[in-house]
Amino acid sequence: MSVSNGYDAGIASNIIADFDGKPEMLVQILAHIVDRFGYVSEDGIRQLAEALNLSRADVHGVVSYYHDFRTEAPGNHIVKVCQAEACQAMGSRALTEHAKGALGVGLNGTADDVTLEPVYCLGNCACAPAVMIDGRTYGRVDAERFDELLGALGDTDGGS
């Protein structure tokens, strides 16, 4: 489930229509837009405000509130490393440092089309530490397994 970075107003418009253009569906519409494009663009916020009859400030307020709703295009792949307590107990702090080193970025940074993000619990706490890559959750991830998973991303892209 990697995301497409081309923000398409036509597709966004269809998503808005799927929710009948109801302002109370704004969080749902944003969730679907971000799922589709990886982010919501500045123009996208304007489009939403118009379509839902809300002020741009209203839409911006909702966008900026939720962690999921990025306003910048992420990389083609999104790697989330769990930062919460159950994973901490199994070494997620060291895994996070390893991930930063392996990707050469900090949290919320993007390099080589891969975005590294923190996440606070994937509900995989009995198989910690947990990582989510492109919407798929992995458990019992040590540095070695992390590198394998990362390597597999390269393979699907035709080598990196």
Added chain:
Amino acid sequence: MSRIKVFVPRETSAISVGADDVAIAIARKSKQLGTDIELIRNGSWGACWLEPLVEVQIGEQRIAYGNVEAGDVDSLFEAGFLEGGEHARRLGPTVEIPYLINQDRWTFWRCGLIAPLSIDDYIAHNGFKALTAAFEMGSDAVIEAVTASGLRGRGGAGFPTGIKWRTVADAAGEQKYIACNADEGDSGTFSDRMLMEGDPFTLIESMAIAGYAVGATKGYIYLRSEYPLAHRVLSKAIAAGRDAGWLGADIQGSGADFDIELHLGGGSYVCGEETAMLESLEGKRGIVRSKPPLPAISGLFGSPTVVNNVVTLASVPNIITLGADRYDGFGVNRSKGTLAFQLAGNVKRGGLVEKAFGITLRELIEDFGGGTATGRPVKAVQVGGPLGAYLPAEQLDTPLDYEAFSEIGAMIGHGGIVVFDDLTNMAHQARFAMEFCAIESCGKCTPCRIGSTRGVEVIDRMIAGEKRDENYDLLVELCDTMEDASLCAMGGMTPYPVRSVLKYFAEDFSPPGEQ
């Protein structure tokens, strides 16, 4: 000859450690051998430490094979696992696994047993019997049964469910709602997810019962976005429920209408707080509302709303069919029934353990959990998520009972139990509690918004050894302010883990060399 049934969970934890690969390998191998099997993707039994747990149906029994890897599949076939053959991974009959048989499975009894998205399988296992019975009993009797069972909110607050339902039933309003809180954000918890992935029709049935009881025709499930598989399973289950006439207008000719809308969260922890969740369901920023009014009086879109956690709701069907007194027979004191505890973090046998209240932490961690995964001594246990206290090893004999936990400044919350070994620096855990609050605070009230950031700074100074005594006093004062003056549990309970570290692990604030 009927096809041999092979079960491989389609559940997040199992998949996270390779269940999909195992399923593919089994399908491929059986095709290659020309063996006709029926591959069923069940939910998880909750023994996460044994995942991927593969089962083969032999007569009435299911034979389990644990920690199966895709690379094991060839040798499993060679060992004749389709006939229950001996193999290093063989565990014996599933129902004889001690981790499972020693539980009190009330809410999760179908989880792992059935094919989650087969409505026929659900009905074959008593599915929708409770809803049918509820229609016959009448709404008042349903609320009475829930009240008599002693069921309390499993999301964390522990409020009596029957009283909440009664309040909504009695509230004036044309439109009423059931809002199911599936924003399971506490670290160390995954019981909502397991139920939704493994037995989704139970949640649908439970919400329909709640709707019928209080006179609500519409329900919402607010599901966190971190659970994509649960989202897919629930979407399909809701559609299947509608197709089969268990959702929608005039359910099964009862005259009762009820439908469910599934909403996704946006990755905000505080949206698990009931009023923030309602704001988010209305499409807004997830800002906490002041109470009163209670959501039961003025909730979603200003209408009377039952806000219940997934496990709370899912405990109801058996209360209806088996009787309130049966449920009330489990547990101790004012903590009645069972709770799906979740063993997580540094524990050897992590997973879901549904037990009657009254079991001690030690029994859960040692008898079920087998101690730490690292084999080192337990240093601390955080119960109830990021807002729960860190209990030292000396408190492991505390019984799991809402009031007993409250007495020691702790909480059971949603039943998550996260184990830490002796290599953990608890000052870092205290810092994280404040840091998490700073990241997730909705920002409405000052003690939470500002206090959490100040908390991180003060703890950093303590760790650096700067004016440690003065900063200690300052941190205690900050905790008092946050606890007394915050609007909701986010700011109000973040001091719990912090205070517990100050109380039991103060030495961890000393810089290296001073310990």
